[in-house]
Amino acid sequence: MNKERKLIIAGNWKMNKTVAEALDLVRGLKLELANVKEVDVVVCPPFTALSEVSKAVLDSNLRLGAQNMSENGAGAFTGEIAAGMLKEFSVRYVILGHSERRQYQKESDALISKKALAVHAASLKPIVCVGETLAEREAGQMEKVLTTQINGSLAGLTKEQMVETVVAYEPVWAIGTGKTATTQQAQDAHAFIRSLLVQMFDESVAKKVRIQYGGSVKPSNARELMSQPDVDGALVGGAALEARSFADIIKNSI
DSSP states (O other), X not given: OOOSSXXXXXXXXOSOOOHHHHHHHHHHHHHHTTTOOSEEEEEEOOGGGHHHHHHHTTTSSEEEEESOOOSSSXXXXXXXXXXXXXXXXXXXXXXXXXXXXXXHSOOOHHHHHHHHHHHHHTTOEEEEEEOOOHHHHHTTOHHHHHHHHHHHHTTTOOHHHHXXXXXXXXXXXXXXXXXXXXXXXXXXXXXXXXXXXXXXSOHHHHHHOEEEEOSSOOHHHHHHHHTSTTOOEEEESGGGGSHHHHHHHHHHHO
């Protein structure tokens, strides 16, 4: 598949996998994906597995991501993780503003923007998640919600930082539900997000930003989704917890 932007497919393991299980999964992925060069592949284990997984992916084409990060560099922030701690393990990407954190930890767009700036300050790359709930979509609020989230979560980024930022569109109603946005719904939302980036930055920046789709991505729907002009990859949840299914998503996307 020939795209102007290189596909990026990231596996968000969420609160799953002990260190031993994480290493098993990575070994399987290294075997399955040894020859894949066309896609940036990112694995995002829980913090407890980052140290061992970072060693395991050293000699591979897998990149390491974290599932969250504090906006603060150090200090009295119990339970938080700073950029410097992630960099020790050669982390390259950090997921920010996932719908679960927006929902359960009440993370705001303003906080996510601070985190994004902190990620860039550490020369890491944020994967900033946005997306509407089912109620919002059914009320015709999708564009309004996305506009608020994009403008708020990416506030303060320079053009150069934006180009190094990945946006993940995750319709909340399609995460872990087995429901997937239709290919056209995904493309429409991605194109709308890109139009917002044109307004916030400019067309040349918007053209370079990779926008991932997240929400019940499976090997069976990967090819059709990735073939859309504005879909530049996937943020995969459940299907990333098993080497074969995650590898098949990637292989089917090429």
